[in-house]
Amino acid sequence: MSPLQIPAEIPVHADNRDLMNALLMIAQRAGEIVMEVYNRQGEIEVQTKDDASPVTEADQAAEAFILGALNTVTPDIPVVSEEAASKGEIPSIDDGLFWLVDPLDGTKEFINRNGEFTVNIGLIENGVPVAGVVHAPAKGQTWVSADLCVFFEEGYEPIVAQVRSIPEEGATVVASRRHGDNDDLAAFLESRKVYEQISAGSSLKICLIATGRADLYPRFGPTMEWDTAAAHAVLLAAGGHLSDADGDPLTYGKHNFRNPYFVAEGEHLDAGFDLFEDDADEEQDEA
Ligand SMILES: Nc1ncnc2c1ncn2[C@@H]1O[C@H](COP(=O)(O)O)[C@@H](OP(=O)(O)O)[C@H]1O
């Protein structure tokens, strides 16, 4: 597989082109490492982390590669990564510039071999996701962003991704395969014109909004910052928004790297949300 490259005719600032190409190459190689495990015969071996979530050889091998690659490309920028963080290995991020990495987002989808998992690498500057790559190796899809978002899909020319306005017939709502079925979501959608509701795993939900294939992703369930940082950068560059219950943009580098509940959207209609249950507040208090 030859490395993806941002074509010259896509308008990107020279420095950003280098950053985006580096991100593409790193994510694509990490994707190959993940697919090597995915394509093996037999069941994927799963271990359970202290927080009861699953981890596989693919998460660990892809993370080791990404940490080495980022350390080579940007030796002065600290990296906060899911598997290292789960072992308590967290660098200082006091300078405000750091990478957030989830080498395999959607590990459960990976184990179930449904293709809906991603490699996520996001760059944070003073709490804001300013660049990122989300790569779905089993789908041959990649979103890479700096000040604009380019979407690559195997078999097609790369395009500049942009969110859409909500169509006349209503919003396409995307929800987690595993956290999509709750009373808060139903109550939130009651006042909205919904055309259809679809499910997807991992960061793909946010990225579907970036490419104008969905409009709204309410996430009233827990996530960590490495689950959303890269896709949040992608969505911002495509013209979308990812906001908390007050309608404010999600920020990064928070205590324990836990996100509050949020809504991702293409067209910015939501000035916040009230939850049916008080679970988001409890989450925040715990953090
Ligand atoms: N109880 C919990 N606390 C924190 N994060 C959780 C969680 N349950 C699920 N997640 C996050 O949600 C991600 C999966 O999202 P989705 O269900 O939308 O596909 C997981 O990513 P990983 O697979 O990288 O662990 C995990 O980080």
Ligand SMILES: [Mg+2]
């Ligand atoms: Mg992960």
